[in-house]
Amino acid sequence: MAVITMREALNQAIREEMLRDPDVFLMGEEVAEYQGAYKVTKGLLEQLGPKRVIDTPITELGFAGLGVGAAMVGLRPIIEFMTFNFSILATDQIINSAAKMLYMSGGQFNIPIVFRGPGGSAFQVSSQHSQALESWFAYFPGLKVVMPSTPADAKGLLKTSIRDDDPVIFIEQERMYGNKGEVSEDPEFTIPLGLADIKREGADATIVARSLMVPLALKAAEELEKQGVSCEVIDPRTIRPLDIDTILESVKKTNRVVVAEESHPFCGVAAEISLEIMERAFDYLDAPVKRVSGVDVPMPYAKNLEELAIPGVDQLVAAVREVSYM
Amino acid sequence: MSKQTAPSETSTGSGEKSGTGVIDQAPPKAVAQQLKTVKQEQKQRVDDVDRETLIGLYRQMLLVRRFEEKAAEAYSKGQIGGFCHLYIGQEAVAIGAISAIRPDDYVLTSYRDHGHAIAKGISPDAVMAELFGKAGGCSRGKGGSMHMFDRKANFMGGHAIVGGQIPLATGVAFASKYKGTDQVTLCFFGEAAVNQGAFHESLNMAQLWKLPCIYICENNQYGMGTSLDRAMSFQNIAEKASAYEIASEFVDGMDVLAVKEATARAVERARKDYRPTLIEVRTYRFMGHSMSDPGSYRTRAEIEKHQERDPIKVFSSTLKEKGIIDDAALAEMEKSVREEVEQALRFAEESPQPDSEELFTNVYANPIAPGSQRTKLSNE
Numbered sequence: 001m002a003v004i005t006m007r008e009a010l011n012q013a014i015r016e017e018m019l020r021d022p023d024v025f026l027m028g029e030e031v032a033e034y035q036g037a038y039k040v041t042k043g044l045l046e047q048l049g050p051k052r053v054i055d056t057p058i059t060e061l062g063f064a065g066l067g068v069g070a071a072m073v074g075l076r077p078i079i080e081f082m083t084f085n086f087s088i089l090a091t092d093q094i095i096n097s098a099a100k101m102l103y104m105s106g107g108q109f110n111i112p113i114v115f116r117g118p119g120g121s122a123f124q125v126s127s128q129h130s131q132a133l134e135s136w137f138a139y140f141p142g143l144k145v146v147m148p149s150t151p152a153d154a155k156g157l158l159k160t161s162i163r164d165d166d167p168v169i170f171i172e173q174e175r176m177y178g179n180k181g182e183v184s185e186d187p188e189f190t191i192p193l194g195l196a197d198i199k200r201e202g203a204d205a206t207i208v209a210r211s212l213m214v215p216l217a218l219k220a221a222e223e224l225e226k227q228g229v230s231c232e233v234i235d236p237r238t239i240r241p242l243d244i245d246t247i248l249e250s251v252k253k254t255n256r257v258v259v260a261e262e263s264h265p266f267c268g269v270a271a272e273i274s275l276e277i278m279e280r281a282f283d284y285l286d287a288p289v290k291r292v293s294g295v296d297v298p299m300p301y302a303k304n305l306e307e308l309a310i311p312g313v314d315q316l317v318a319a320v321r322e323v324s325y326m
Numbered sequence: 327m328s329k330q331t332a333p334s335e336t337s338t339g340s341g342e343k344s345g346t347g348v349i350d351q352a353p354p355k356a357v358a359q360q361l362k363t364v365k366q367e368q369k370q371r372v373d374d375v376d377r378e379t380l381i382g383l384y385r386q387m388l389l390v391r392r393f394e395e396k397a398a399e400a401y402s403k404g405q406i407g408g409f410c411h412l413y414i415g416q417e418a419v420a421i422g423a424i425s426a427i428r429p430d431d432y433v434l435t436s437y438r439d440h441g442h443a444i445a446k447g448i449s450p451d452a453v454m455a456e457l458f459g460k461a462g463g464c465s466r467g468k469g470g471s472m473h474m475f476d477r478k479a480n481f482m483g484g485h486a487i488v489g490g491q492i493p494l495a496t497g498v499a500f501a502s503k504y505k506g507t508d509q510v511t512l513c514f515f516g517e518a519a520v521n522q523g524a525f526h527e528s529l530n531m532a533q534l535w536k537l538p539c540i541y542i543c544e545n546n547q548y549g550m551g552t553s554l555d556r557a558m559s560f561q562n563i564a565e566k567a568s569a570y571e572i573a574s575e576f577v578d579g580m581d582v583l584a585v586k587e588a589t590a591r592a593v594e595r596a597r598k599d600y601r602p603t604l605i606e607v608r609t610y611r612f613m614g615h616s617m618s619d620p621g622s623y624r625t626r627a628e629i630e631k632h633q634e635r636d637p638i639k640v641f642s643s644t645l646k647e648k649g650i651i652d653d654a655a656l657a658e659m660e661k662s663v664r665e666e667v668e669q670a671l672r673f674a675e676e677s678p679q680p681d682s683e684e685l686f687t688n689v690y691a692n693p694i695a696p697g698s699q700r701t702k703l704s705n706e
């Protein structure tokens with residue numbers, strides 16, 4: 001075990017998997033010579049060479065589609081979006097090609113590909129560079145969607161995603177690249193997709209949080225502990241497939257739940273989780289499910305406005321108090 | 327009628343105009359002249375091809391034609407659903423081009439894919455069954471008319487987003503180079519796809535990274551009801567290759583041998599040197615865009631004019647004049663092709679519907695039931 005950043009953990013995952021499997025290649029804007037716009041791919045060109053670590057033109061639809069085509073014939077591409085904001089240009093190939101190829105070919109062509117890069121809110125870059133897109137991708141059968149919240153999860157889940165035989169959308173929170181944590185150095189360390197993690201055990205209320213919301217939920221739990229409320233924090237880690245069972249187990253124990261996310265609320269992942277809880281654990285609830293989301297506006301630039309746009313610890317504390325009728 | 331330009335040879339941006347095979351406003355005399363030219367050129371080309379290949383090409387074109395006529399009939403009876411885009415009139419393109427590659431080479435195309443699928447070696451039975459949405463279809467009834475696939479034949483799909491197959495084909499070619507094989511990829515698309523970003527993004531990458539991909543634009547002069555001149559500012563598609571320094575050719579798509587020859591030249595470039603090519607093939611579809619097209623955007627006279635250059639008629643008369651085949655043999659072939667198509671129809675009719683369980687299969691290659699992981703792990 002070593003304490004490393006999320007950025008380094010992701011780098012290790014890519015490096016180890018590329019060393020393990022010559023069919024894995026990495027492609028994206030500035031991934032090679034520039035060492036990655038966020039330095040996640042640092043040193044990979046040097047170690048693995050230009051055949052496997054490939055700088056692309058700014059042509060997201062093109063290289064996303066190229067990756068899907070290469071995956072049709074057995075390669076395992078890692079396609080980096082400089083940020084997920086730019087994946088919007090590639091959604092035709094992600095949704096219409098990657099997600100559907102296996103189905104519409106009657107099981108003949110699976111697409112083992114990872115689309116990865118930073119996503120979610122960034123720092124003061126306004127509307128086009130600061131948004132959470134997981135609900136878009138999670139909507140589609142055929143895609144898997146992963147959002148790690150710790151360096152260990154990032155490494156274990158990315159390795160599994162690269163080994164997975166289906167298209168995986170792997171969203172790294174842009175603000176979390178520098179976050180540190182203990183990470184295994186075992187090259188066989190992986191974490192299964194579709195398995196939620198109980199980030200903190202508790203008895204009185206459940207907070208379901210993903211990505212950037214996880215550290216905030218843990219802080220809120222600390223604060224609530226002082227107020228006499230014991231919180232359980234569940235991190236689904238994989239949005240699709242969603243480990244709803246772990247969430248339900250927790251809800252059945254605590255009977256109160258807050259679902260936190262930084263994304264817009266409308267048609268969001270929290271809405272889906274809340275519905276599943278309502279359908280499958282309604283009788284266990286002592287209060288209506290409470291959703292805490294980012295606000296329903298494009299992201300502003302000004303620091304004070306930006307801070308208001310995504311949930312903070314105080315809001316999570318207030319939400320738990322609300323479902324606890326405090 | 328075939329002009330070859332490659333960056334190493336002539337400058338692709340020289341401004342030299344490619345002659346087009348057909349000019350819509352051409353007076354009847356000019357049309358007759360064009361017909362004469364295509365026949366003359368084809369006659370010369372015949373000498374370079376062996377008899378068996380010539381007869382095989384003719385039979386394949388006839389098979390695709392009769393197959394689709396039968397499909398149209400079945401569609402009218404309601405046996406085939408959804409969209410059904412026929413290839414009638416364009417057969418020389420897929421058959422000529424695919425005859426120039428090896429079985430282990432790859433083919434991708436658009437939704438107008440029945441002819442390409444058959445040419446690449448999928449049985450008419452499996453294609454017809456796919457049209458019928460049956461379990462015996464080449465995509466097990468889950469793709470339909472627009473999504474023929476066959477892994478064994480390296481037929482990598484009909485794709486229904488205009489231009490969507492172009493980056494995919496570029497990726498298949500990328501994989502061949504990555505693995506160090508000498509396989510090439512043929513990527514077919516209509517001229518309307520040339521206006522998509524995907525086309526330009528792909529050509530740029532293909533030349534930048536020297537990928538063995540051959541882009542074949544089937545210029546049938548219409549994208550649904552929109553004629554080329556209403557949709558494209560600069561209509562010389564072959565010449566657009568010069569923007570990417572890609573080798574290109576313009577070919578008469580009514581001459582199966584011209585298409586075959588041009589493709590063979592491109593295959594050579596791709597196989598030996600990993601160099602891409604853009605081939606613009608001028609062709610024409612005799613039927614509507616799809617079965618539901620009323621066709622109000624063009625005149626009967628225009629269609630009839632092009633039908634005079636029907637690639638199958640042109641080829642049969644060439645073969646007869648050259649003494650390769652006679653009327654008796656043609657009649658015999660017509661009979662056997664019709665039997666093959668009848669057999670395909672029977673196969674499709676008799677093939678069972680997909681099991682209703684099939685609704686849920688093939689969503690993931692590695693399905694993970696939501697919530698199952700924890701129990702699975704604790705049982706381990």
Ligand SMILES: Cc1ncc(C[n+]2csc(CCOP(=O)(O)OP(=O)(O)O)c2C)c(N)n1
Pocket residue numbers: 436438486487488515516517518519520546548549550615
């Ligand atoms: C991205 C996209 N836009 C629109 C359509 C609807 N559409 C289907 S075929 C077609 C015309 C395409 O023409 P062309 O590329 O010339 O091919 P052709 O049908 O002539 O073979 C259109 C507009 C589509 N399938 N995909």
Ligand SMILES: [Mg+2]
Pocket residue numbers: 516517518544545546547548549550
């Ligand atoms: Mg067209």
